[in-house]
Amino acid sequence: MEIPARDGDGYLEDMNIWTPEIGQAMADADHYELNDTKWEQIMKAREFYEEFGTVPPIRKFAKYIERDQKEVFDLWMTGPMKPITKYGGLPKPTGCV
Numbered sequence: 001m002e003i004p005a006r007d008g009d010g011y012l013e014d015m016n017i018w019t020p021e022i023g024q025a026m027a028d029a030d031h032y033e034l035n036d037t038k039w040e041q042i043m044k045a046r047e048f049y050e051e052f053g054t055v056p057p058i059r060k061f062a063k064y065i066e067r068d069q070k071e072v073f074d075l076w077m078t079g080p081m082k083p084i085t086k087y088g089g090l091p092k093p094t095g096c097v
Contacts, residue, residue, distance in 0.1 A: 001025045011086050018089025027087050034087060037075060041065060042088040045081075055085050055093045 003025050005013040010030060012018055027034045044065045048056050058081050062069040072080050081093040
């Protein structure tokens with residue numbers, strides 16, 4: 001699959017063309033593994049974005065998905081909102097990532 005244009009940080013230039021297949025292709029190109037739990041969280045972040053029009057900070061997101069913040073960090077091994085938003089075709093998170 002051909003990956004659409006991405007910016008310098010690897011985010012889609014046009015988030016409206018995102019599909020799960022594009023998200024997976026981006027992760028593959030970045031050698032980043034997405035499992036079912038990560039996909040669940042990506043889809044939850046998209047749901048949050050559609051509902052509230054913004055990318056949630058990690059504290060709010062952990063509460064939204066009813067998970068402990070540490071658990072979310074452990075799963076992603078990094079600031080979770082960056083890969084969640086990148087592979088979920090969402091805007092870059094603002095604030096601490």
